[in-house]
Amino acid sequence: MFISARKIETVLAILLIRAGQVVALDQLITEIWGEDPPRRAAAGIHVYISQLRKFLNRPGPSGSVIVTRPPGYVLHMRDDEIDVDAFMRLMNKGRMHARERRHQEAAACFENALAMWRGPAVGDLRDGCTIMGFVTWLEEARLECIEILMNSYLELGHHRELVGRLYSLTREYPLYEAFYRHLMLALYRSERQAEALGVYQSARRVLNNELGLEPCRALRDLQRAILTATDDFGTDIRETPINLLPRG
Incomplete structure (x- = not known):
């Protein structure tokens, strides 16, 4: 039987x-072949599991990390062996x-979490509901990590250093409004009010062209605050913590 490395990667x-949960044989078949699997799909999965066991087996009495457990298989890994778990712990x-407003420590955790990324989640595997759902969840977690990191840096007064990074983020994620908000505030606090309003x-323009929507309330409120040079608390917004500004 032909062994497909990509299918083995998908099973893994x-x-x-x-990890730690039973994955049914039928689920693996559906993830790989969809609703029209070949006649010997189950035999193919058994071969892929066998190959993975050879690859993953640990020396010593612990044996295989992949255990057969009806109706399928379960992968046993230690807590420190899965990078996603380490990423979420840092998050x-x-x-x-x-x-707790310990923003220096928060920023260090978020930077260490983001440093674990080496490219797209699970590489170029994008087939099947399980993998796509996981990729969507993990990408959202990564965006949240970047967003809170920017919050912490703004709280620490690093607005000038953030401008270039935030410009890049708005280009990479043109529909993610939080990065525009961060960039506007960083520019204003850097005495670049005209650029902040231009952002x-x-x-x-982007939101209107792509989605037919106006900016969220947080962006509108920040624009108004910059135009009036005060926030809703009557103080100069250059001195206002980011989390005091209204959010949509």
């Missing part, structure tokens, strides 16, 4: 995504520091 990816630790107009 699904087992990793569901959660960073969130905790940010809530708002750019965001408005």
Whole structure:
């Protein structure tokens, strides 16, 4: 039987995504071949599992990390062996520091979490509901990590250093409004009010052209605050913590 490296990678990816949980044979078949699997699909999965066991087996009495358990298989990994778990631990630790206004520690956690990324999640594997759902969730977590990191840096007064990075983020994620908000505030605090207002107009143009929408309330409120040079609390917004500004 022909062994497809890509199909083996897909089986491994699904087992990793569901590490510690039983993945049914039928689910693996559907993920790889969709609703029209070949006649010997189950035999193919058995071959792929066999190949993975040879690749993943640990020396010693622990044996195979892939265990057959009806109706399918379960992958057993240690807590420190899956990078997604390490990423989420750093994220959660960073969130905790940010809530306690320990922004230096929060930024360090978020930077370390982002440094773990080496490219797109699970490479170029994008077939099947399980993998696509996981990729969507993880990409959202990464965007949240970047967003809170920018918050922490703004709280620490690093607005001038952030401008270039935020411009890049708005180009990479043109529909993610939080990055426009961060960029506007960083520019205003860097005494670049005209550029900050220009960013708002750019965001408005993109959102209108792509989605037929106006900017969210947070962006509109920030534009108004920059135009009036005060926020809703009556103080100069260059001195206002980012989390005090209204959010949509």
